[in-house]
Amino acid sequence: MMRTGVLDIGTVAKASGLPASTLRYYEEKGLIRSVGRRGLKRLFDSAVLERLALIALGQHAGFSLAEIAAMFSLDGRPQIDRSQLMAKAEDIDKTIRQLSVLRDGLRHTAVCKAPSHMECPTFQRLLRFAVKARGRN
């Protein structure tokens, strides 16, 4: 586990599905780190792939690159304090609950017989939830 090969940017690009330009951009922003150079060419530790996966996960979760950088510091050391992490977890949890309602609302909408969504009681519940949810984000 964690076989630490050394990869050039093209290999990382292929393995991660990200273009090399993005990898350079991430490095510039301090999200990933190259372990050195061979000539001009960057070399990455293969562990960068896990880090990239984590970044993708965070992005998918709706965090900005800056927030992600804060969440998982480069060296993997706690940098960020526990209460902040807990707060992030709470945020995510809230998002999950909202998404659940949205998902159910969409599913219902897909099978709803009412002539217009506005006349459908389930859709109206979604609306009421949306109204309540808004503001405490």
Place this chain on the structure above:
Amino acid sequence: MMRTGVLDIGTVAKASGLPASTLRYYEEKGLIRSVGRRGLKRLFDSAVLERLALIALGQHAGFSLAEIAAMFSLDGRPQIDRSQLMAKAEDIDKTIRQLSVLRDGLRHTAVCKAPSHMECPTFQRLLRFAVKARGRN
């Protein structure tokens, strides 16, 4: 329910928490509609507030304004087909599962005793999940 007052942009702004500029922008993009003008001034039906809440919900869920516009057509009529809605719901469901893992990972990280996250088995599980998740987004 659905007391259809007619509101000016400032009132909508106050009630929704969005700046008037955003409301104009949304109207331009076809996300909301004003019901008319009094002189130059836009008038909105108070139902726009529910629509704005729905837009906020969709945004929070990570959808672009264009996607949201497609999801909930202006007139509330089904415009978008059922299988597409179901697919959206599936996407959201996938996101929810990923977020759950992320949340648990963060929570664990907050209380973890290991000197560095990389040495913590729970964090490593998060990593493995992230690696698996990446690519099938």
Place this chain on the structure above:
DNA sequence: GTACAAGTTCAAGTCAACTTGAGGTCAAGA
């Protein structure tokens, strides 16, 4: 030893989602 694919830097461009600013309109109150 030379060609070439794969890198490199740095500046500029793009796209979504807004925001800001300049200059104009209008209804209501002092």
Place this chain on the structure above:
DNA sequence: TCTTGACCTCAAGTTGACTTGAACTTGTAC
């Protein structure tokens, strides 16, 4: 009447997250 204040339009600016392009360098293959 005149001055606010709330609204208007339209063009340009901003931020985040990248992408693209031009010009340059290198390690490997022939």
